[in-house]
Amino acid sequence: xxxxxxxxxxxxxxxxxxxxxxxxxxxxxxxxxxxxxxxxxxxxxxxxxxxxxxxxxxxxxxxxxxxxxxxxxxxxxxxxxxxxxxxxxxxxxxxxxxxxxxxxxxxxxxxxxxxxxxxxxxxxxxxxxxxxxxxxxxxxxxxxxxxxxxxxxxxxxxxxxxxxxxxxxxxxxxxxxxxxxxxxxxxxxxxxxxxxxxxxxxxxxxxxxxxxx
Amino acid sequence: xxxxxxxxxxxxxxxxxxxxxxxxxxxxxxxxxxxxxxxxxxxxxxxxxxxxxxxxxxxxxxxxxxxxxxxxxxxxxxxxxxxxxxxxxxxxxxxxxxxxxxxxxxxxxxxxxxxxxxxxxxxxxxxxxxxxxxxxxxxxxxxxxxxxxxxxxxxxxxxxxxxxxxxxxxxxxxxxxxxxxxxxxxxxxxxxxxxxxxxxxxxxxxxxxxxxxxxxxxxxxxxxxxxxxxxxxxxxxxxxxxxxxxxxxxxxxxxxxxxxxxxxxxxxxxxxxxxxxxxxxxxxxxxxxxxxxxxxxxxxxxxxxxxxxxxxx
Numbered sequence: 001x002x003x004x005x006x007x008x009x010x011x012x013x014x015x016x017x018x019x020x021x022x023x024x025x026x027x028x029x030x031x032x033x034x035x036x037x038x039x040x041x042x043x044x045x046x047x048x049x050x051x052x053x054x055x056x057x058x059x060x061x062x063x064x065x066x067x068x069x070x071x072x073x074x075x076x077x078x079x080x081x082x083x084x085x086x087x088x089x090x091x092x093x094x095x096x097x098x099x100x101x102x103x104x105x106x107x108x109x110x111x112x113x114x115x116x117x118x119x120x121x122x123x124x125x126x127x128x129x130x131x132x133x134x135x136x137x138x139x140x141x142x143x144x145x146x147x148x149x150x151x152x153x154x155x156x157x158x159x160x161x162x163x164x165x166x167x168x169x170x171x172x173x174x175x176x177x178x179x180x181x182x183x184x185x186x187x188x189x190x191x192x193x194x195x196x197x198x199x200x201x202x203x204x205x206x207x208x209x210x211x212x213x
Numbered sequence: 214x215x216x217x218x219x220x221x222x223x224x225x226x227x228x229x230x231x232x233x234x235x236x237x238x239x240x241x242x243x244x245x246x247x248x249x250x251x252x253x254x255x256x257x258x259x260x261x262x263x264x265x266x267x268x269x270x271x272x273x274x275x276x277x278x279x280x281x282x283x284x285x286x287x288x289x290x291x292x293x294x295x296x297x298x299x300x301x302x303x304x305x306x307x308x309x310x311x312x313x314x315x316x317x318x319x320x321x322x323x324x325x326x327x328x329x330x331x332x333x334x335x336x337x338x339x340x341x342x343x344x345x346x347x348x349x350x351x352x353x354x355x356x357x358x359x360x361x362x363x364x365x366x367x368x369x370x371x372x373x374x375x376x377x378x379x380x381x382x383x384x385x386x387x388x389x390x391x392x393x394x395x396x397x398x399x400x401x402x403x404x405x406x407x408x409x410x411x412x413x414x415x416x417x418x419x420x421x422x423x424x425x426x427x428x429x430x431x432x433x434x435x436x437x438x439x440x441x442x443x444x445x446x447x448x449x450x451x452x453x454x455x456x457x458x459x460x461x462x463x464x465x466x467x468x469x470x471x472x473x474x475x476x477x478x479x480x481x482x483x484x485x486x487x488x489x490x491x492x493x494x495x496x497x498x499x500x501x502x503x504x505x506x507x508x509x510x511x512x513x514x515x516x517x518x519x520x521x522x523x524x525x526x
Binding site for chain 2: 044045046047048049057083084086087089090091092104153156161
């Protein structure tokens with residue numbers, strides 16, 4: 001390793017450590033995050049339980065499999081795996097818990113996994129970092145807690161709905177309101193409200209530009 | 214062969230996009246099992262042994278405690294005979310939730326609603342199925358919505374669909390052993406409502422589940438007395454600007470209560486029965502293609518609140 005790539009104490013930087021953890025193909029080339037996700041999905045969703053190989057549950061299974069694939073084979077598996085994704089799924093993750101023991105997946109755990117898998121993170125339409133999204137989710141959770149206490153109730157757990165798009169390797173937290181209830185009348189009202197808010201935003205922008213002239 | 218993986222459970226939100234998401238799961242062509250209920254549904258992808266649980270709202274721990282207390286009371290030896298009688302005599306097709314006098318437009322400056330307190334819980338107690346302790350605990354600690362969910366859990370029954378290669382392979386209904394109890398509760402409340410409606414034909418406007426609407430404010434006290442004698446504590450709510458409007462499929466009532474405007478839609482039965490007959494014919498045409506047993510209208514009346522029906526049609 002060249003002198004340039006080492007820090008003062010002679011240790012590898014975080015970026016250097018991370019690149020060592022990345023998957024490589026039979027030619028030693030780095031495999032893209034997207035291809036890794038697709039191949040993981042190929043084995044997960046397209047191969048039946050009884051057809052999965054003996055070492056499937058081995059933590060090194062994916063690393064070993066990718067290491068044995070030539071670039072063209074890898075592309076073929078990736079292409080197959082990419083067909084095995086659904087639309088984005090509204091998954092619920094725990095933000096805060098008043099109870100000391102919980103086995104549920106927290107937002108921290110999910111976003112750490114997302115970081116390792118190169119997942120892009122979004123808050124509404126805006127791309128954000130993991131740190132920023134965690135701060136937004138904490139603020140959202142605190143607001144829920146505040147509202148609950150003010151309405152004379154206790155809170156036990158708070159959850160956030162993250163739209164997990166496995167196909168595009170993207171996670172979105174949309175707080176403009178997934179307040180859908182399943183009741184068509186109420187939901188229609190909510191959509192109308194959202195649309196009117198959007199229109200109002202556009203009209204305010206127009207007014208701002210007009211005042212500048 | 215690899216050791217079978219432990220089932221992974223992913224909790225998700227059941228929102229209006231669920232039918233589209235379900236379609237995208239079916240389109241994959243891999244084997245899936247789908248369970249459809251009123252408040253929750255699930256999709257199991259068999260290859261990855263992952264269960265996606267879709268919930269409208271996460272229920273509080275208190276709601277489950279209330280439900281468990283009810284279940285515990287139902288196991289008491291002294292209710293065995295009552296339960297056995299109910300099981301033999303209650304038919305789900307006899308459930309009624311609403312009624313209205315004549316289907317016509319109406320307008321009243323003042324009206325009243327006599328509303329039963331914790332109607333379904335009280336009916337469970339009146340049928341001797343739960344103890345006073347359980348009733349008091351649920352009334353004290355659970356909100357109105359939580360109470361309804363705790364009692365409603367007795368009725369939980371899912372429609373289970375199996376898909377392979379994007380085709381429906383089987384369609385069964387989960388066994389719901391306590392559903393007849395929930396039906397008995399519905400019918401107990403409805404019988405009291407119907408009795409009051411018949412005794413006050415001239416003053417009766419309509420009823421919806423646990424609230425009865427009356428034209429005459431003075432008659433309300435007599436109705437309260439009648440409900441209380443039947444074992445249902447209740448309260449009087451004064452309403453103003455009460456209007457009833459008839460459309461082709463619904464009777465729509467609008468009124469003001471404590472300064473807030475409210476709306477109630479009651480379906481017109483004949484129109485909905487016709488719609489049900491049409492849905493049955495659509496579903497059966499799909500079943501015939503797959504050589505599956507056809508549905509009867511009676512089957513469908515059991516499924517009127519099932520989201521599964523909507524997804525299939």
